[in-house]
Structure formats: C-alpha cells, structure tokens
Amino acid sequence: IAENRLSVARRVNLRSMVDEFAGGVLRELDYTNEAYHAKRLAANMARFPDITVPRIHDQLSGTRVLTMDLVRGIKITDTQALHEAGFDTDALGTAFVRAVIRQVLVDGFFHGDPHPGNVMANAEDRTLVFLDLGLVGQLSATQRVDLLGLVYAVNEVDIRGIADGLIALGKPTSRFTEARFRADIDQVARQYLVYGNVRSLGGALTSFMGAVFDNGLRLDSSLTLAIKAVVQAEETARALSPSVELIQAALEEARDALLESLEPERVRKQLQGTLLRVGKEVARRAPSLEDSLLKWLDVVNQGRVVVELDTSQLSDSINRVGGLGRQATVGIIVVGQLIGTAIAMTILL
Numbered sequence: 181i182a183e184n185r186l187s188v189a190r191r192v193n194l195r196s197m198v199d200e201f202a203g204g205v206l207r208e209l210d211y212t213n214e215a216y217h218a219k220r221l222a223a224n225m226a227r228f229p230d231i232t233v234p235r236i237h238d239q240l241s242g243t244r245v246l247t248m249d250l251v252r253g254i255k256i257t258d259t260q261a262l263h264e265a266g267f268d269t270d271a272l273g274t275a276f277v278r279a280v281i282r283q284v285l286v287d288g289f290f291h292g293d294p295h296p297g298n299v300m301a302n303a304e305d306r307t308l309v310f311l312d313l314g315l316v317g318q319l320s321a322t323q324r325v326d327l328l329g330l331v332y333a334v335n336e337v338d339i340r341g342i343a344d345g346l347i348a349l350g351k352p353t354s355r356f357t358e359a360r361f362r363a364d365i366d367q368v369a370r371q372y373l374v375y376g377n378v379r380s381l382g383g384a385l386t387s388f389m390g391a392v393f394d395n396g397l398r399l400d401s402s403l404t405l406a407i408k409a410v411v412q413a414e415e416t417a418r419a420l421s422p423s424v425e426l427i428q429a430a431l432e433e434a435r436d437a438l439l440e441s442l443e444p445e446r447v448r449k450q451l452q453g454t455l456l457r458v459g460k461e462v463a464r465r466a467p468s469l470e471d472s473l474l475k476w477l478d479v480v481n482q483g484r485v486v487v488e489l490d491t492s493q494l495s496d497s498i499n500r501v502g503g504l505g506r507q508a509t510v511g512i513i514v515v516g517q518l519i520g521t522a523i524a525m526t527i528l529l
Contacts, residue, residue, distance in 0.1 A: 232302070232307045277429045285430060
C-alpha cells in the first residue's frame with residue numbers, strides 16, 4: 181500500500197526492506213544462529229587482544245535458550261565511568277573502529293548493529309566486548325573490494341571514483357540514468373567533501389545515499405547493513421575519541437590484512453592448497469585425458485605469462501598407447517600439470 185501511494189517508499193524499495201526485516205526477526209528467534217554468529221566473530225576477532233565476544237555454553241543452549249559468559253562492563257559511551265575505571269578512551273575508540281572495519285572490509289562477517297548498547301568495556305580484563313549477535317551481515321570478496329575502493333575514493337575526494345564505486349556496488353533499475361547519477365554525485369561530493377569539509381566517512385556515505393536512491397540504484401541489503409554498521413561505529417568511536425579517523429583506520433586495516441596474506445608461511449599453505457585442488461581435479465578428469473592432449477605453451481610477452489591449452493592434436497597418439505602405457509601417460513600429464521601450475525603461480529607471486 182505504501183509503495184502504491186508514496187514515491188519515497190518506491191525509491192527505497194520498502195517491500196524488500198520489510199521482507200528483509202521479517203526474515204531477520206525469524207532468524208533471530210532461533211538462538212542456534214546467534215550462537216554460531218558469536219563463535220565465528222570470536223574466532224575472527226582473536227587477532228585483537230583487546231576485543232572479546234562472550235563464550236557460548238553449548239550444553240546449556242538450544243533454539244530457545246542461549247547461555248553465555250556473564251560480562252560485567254561499562255557502556256562504551258559512558259566516558260566518565262570509563263575514565264574513572266582507568267580506560268584510555270582514545271585507544272578504546274581506535275580499537276573499536278579497527279575491529280569493526282576488520283569485520284566489514286576484511287573478514288566480510290560483521291556485527292550488524294554495533295550501537296552503544298551492544299558494546300561494553302570490561303574493567304576486569306580491559307577488553308571491549310561485542311554483545312547481541314542476533315543480527316550479522318556478510319559481504320562477498322568482490323563487495324569488500326568495491327567498498328574499500330569507495331572508502332579510498334572518499335578519502336582522496338575522487339569524485340569520479342566515488343561514482344564508479346557506488347555503481348559497482350549497486351544494481352541499476354529501469355529508472356537509472358548514469359549521466360544524471362554522476363551529475364548528482366558530483367554535486368553532493370563538492371557540497372560535502374570539497375566545500376563542506378566533511379571528513380567523516382559516515383557523514384560522507386550518508387550524504388551519497390540520497391543520490392543513490394533518487395537515481396534508482398539499488399544496494400544489496402548486506403551492503404546497506406554494512407554501511408549502517410560503519411556509520412554506527414564511527415558515531416560511537418567519536419563519542420570516545422573525537423579525533424578518531426575512520427577512513428585512516430580502514431586503509432591501515434586493509435594494508436595490514438594484505439601484508440598478512442603475503443607472509444611466507446601463509447603463501448606456502450595457499451600454494452599447497454591450490455596444488456592439491458588442481459591435482460584432485462586433474463585426477464577426477466583423468467579418463468577424459470586419454471582422448472586429448474593438455475599442452476602448456478608459456479609465452480612471455482611484455483612481462484605477461486600467457487597459458488594456452490590445446491586439446492586438439494593428441495587423441496590419436498594417446499589412443500595408440502596400451503593399457504598400462506596409457507595410465508603412465510596420464511600420470512605424467514598429471515605431474516606435469518602440477519609442476520606447471522607451481523611454476524606459473526611462482527612467477528605470478
């Protein structure tokens with residue numbers, strides 16, 4: 181009814197919002213979901229010594245009862261009580277922001293409602309505690325990269341990059357016109373970022389949402405939830421430390437995550453896993469190899485490695501090989517594929 185009568189309801193796709201809310205409420209009524217969310221977030225936050233999630237007691241929990249560690253803490257926005265308890269609120273705000281940014285932009289699994297009522301400071305172990313994991317969000321790797329690109333564009337006041345980032349994140353409807361959308365983003369960016377001197381990431385994202393909805397660009401519900409979480413986190417962090425920089429924290433956290441992924445031990449494990457998967461796939465397809473040739477042709481051209489697979493020339497040759505010889509040929513091809521994959525990945529790395 182609202183969508184039939186109100187243009188604003190149609191612009192924000194109110195029906196989908198209500199459906200998403202209803203589905204979320206039903207999921208939250210099953211406490212096994214929240215228990216899983218709490219365990220997963222606790223594992224992801226283990227790298228932060230000052231961030232904790234209450235431990236779930238599985239033997240005392242079920243679909244209708246959730247039992248977890250008792251936490252006695254201070255509301256994160258009660259700065260006076262935090263100071264009296266000996267907390268450094270600047271450090272607390274920075275830790276909170278980096279934890280949320282890590283969840284959203286790096287892990288892709290995040291607390292969907294990090295308002296002050298769901299975060300407290302535990303004076304006993306000096307940690308920040310995330311509570312109420314009923315609502316969580318998840319982002320794909322592509323969405324995280326695109327969202328990080330948008331954050332970087334906002335930081336650089338790259339107006340074209342901001343428009344590109346929002347288009348990459350959104351889904352155009354029949355009302356969407358790219359030229360008009362870019363013009364609106366240009367106006368908003370100049371008003372808030374160039375002349376308005378708005379350096380708040382939450383404020384910048386909020387200012388762009390009007391242009392997104394008005395031009396018929398739809399954001400996935402998980403992205404909307406992620407942006408809401410970032411805005412909430414920034415508001416909470418600024419209550420702790422007015423000088424906290426969410427954009428800088430986002431870029432630093434992304435940089436640290438990249439450096440972690442390039443650690444020799446992690447690279448070695450990733451290579452091993454990749455080679456194992458390739459080996460299994462080649463072995464699974466081994467019968468089809470008896471009728472074809474897989475030939476690697478490596479051509480180095482202007483610093484790029486080109487891999488060409490030609491399966492058109494060896495079927496006659498392989499068909500002439502007897503039973504054991506045929507199996508040996510397949511085995512040699514499998515080993516050759518594994519070695520070739522390792523060499524190619526080493527070159528790329």
